[in-house]
Amino acid sequence: MQLAIGLLIFSWIMLLAVVGFTFRDARNRRALTQKIKTLEEELAAEKDRAFNQSIDMAEKSVALLELKESLEQERERSEQLLRNILPERVIRVLQREGASKPELFDNVTVFFSDIVGFTRMSAELTPEAVIAELSDIFTQFDHIFTSHGCERIKTIGDAYLAVCGLPEPRPEHCANILRSALEARAYLERRNQDSPHQWRMRFGIHSGSVVGGIVGTEKYLYDIFGDTVNTAARMEQLSEPMRINVSETVRNLAPADCVFTPRPPQEVKGKGEMKMFFLDR
Numbered sequence: 001m002q003l004a005i006g007l008l009i010f011s012w013i014m015l016l017a018v019v020g021f022t023f024r025d026a027r028n029r030r031a032l033t034q035k036i037k038t039l040e041e042e043l044a045a046e047k048d049r050a051f052n053q054s055i056d057m058a059e060k061s062v063a064l065l066e067l068k069e070s071l072e073q074e075r076e077r078s079e080q081l082l083r084n085i086l087p088e089r090v091i092r093v094l095q096r097e098g099a100s101k102p103e104l105f106d107n108v109t110v111f112f113s114d115i116v117g118f119t120r121m122s123a124e125l126t127p128e129a130v131i132a133e134l135s136d137i138f139t140q141f142d143h144i145f146t147s148h149g150c151e152r153i154k155t156i157g158d159a160y161l162a163v164c165g166l167p168e169p170r171p172e173h174c175a176n177i178l179r180s181a182l183e184a185r186a187y188l189e190r191r192n193q194d195s196p197h198q199w200r201m202r203f204g205i206h207s208g209s210v211v212g213g214i215v216g217t218e219k220y221l222y223d224i225f226g227d228t229v230n231t232a233a234r235m236e237q238l239s240e241p242m243r244i245n246v247s248e249t250v251r252n253l254a255p256a257d258c259v260f261t262p263r264p265p266q267e268v269k270g271k272g273e274m275k276m277f278f279l280d281r
Contacts, residue, residue: 090167090214090222102213108165109177109207109250110224110232111150113141113184115158116200116241122158125197133197134158137188144183148176153224163224166212174207174253178279181205181244189242203244204236205279207253234268235276244279251277 115121122130134155141160142152149172150164162180165173181203192198208228215221231247239245251260260277268274 088167102211103167104209104211105166105169106209107169107171107173107207108163108210108224108228109174109205109253110210110229111145111160111162111164111177111181112204112232112236113160113201114236116202118158121197121199129197133199137191137199140187140191141184144187145180148180148183150176150180153222161224161229163210166210166224174250175255177205178244178246178250178254178258181279182281185242185244200241202236202239202241204232204234204239205244205246205250206232206235207247207249231268231271231274234271238266238268238276240278246277246279248275248277251275254279 125133138152138155138160141162145152145162145164148164149170150162151166153161153163155161162177164170164176164180170176185201185203188199188201192200206228208226208231210224210226210228212222212224215223235245235247245263246254246260254260259280261280263276263278265273265275
């Protein structure tokens with residue numbers, strides 16, 4: 001009897017122990033489950049923050065790339081504007097040193113052209129039409145002279161000034177200008193065949209030394225000076241419509257395949273009598 005009672009009491013004790021353990025295990029599981037849930041929520045929140053940060057960084061990167069591209073486009077436009085008024089090497093000097101000093105160039109050839117009767121003809125057209133005509137002609141001249149390694153220095157009304165041999169030396173400076181002049185004249189002849197406005201030009205060329213440099217500080221203008229420039233202008237003034245008038249110096253520097261027609265010596269202001277020639281081809 002006592003043994004049975006002892007076994008019963010032991011069974012109850014064991015049952016209570018098992019139940020207690022089960023309750024504790026359930027609590028532990030619930031606590032563990034809550035911790036896991038909390039960690040999962042924290043991890044999800046961290047992932048969301050990281051995702052949002054990555055999107056924000058991506059957007060900032062795109063914005064930065066767009067800004068850099070815009071700045072590069074603006075820089076290219078600025079340099080293109082500079083290239084339209086300054087030689088390439090002068091631009092590099094300006095960018096590197098902030099200033100460009102005048103330089104002496106010993107071996108260059110200078111080209112001048114001028115429209116015959118421009119004042120009379122322009123009076124018959126609207127200002128817009130005159131500008132459009134000059135722009136069309138001089139744009140093609142730019143293409144022609146640039147293709148032969150020459151530099152357009154400036155236009156003054158209906159006058160066009162170009163040079164070869166500066167700022168970079170070119171041994172073929174005279175030949176390049178002569179070829180450009182022939183091509184420019186041929187272009188104008190072709191244009192006159194189909195255009196309602198017939199423009200005829202005088203052309204003048206001389207070779208020698210010039211000084212080149214930037215004029216002004218607020219508005220840059222690259223210009224050339226010296227007796228060679230003045231003489232080239234005189235060659236143009238003493239030329240004839242659609243003829244290319246060159247000095248004896250140019251004649252002596254010209255390639256052997258060039259064909260010239262000698263002209264009687266003519267009085268040149270400040271120079272006396274000078275021999276000159278028409279370039280035929």
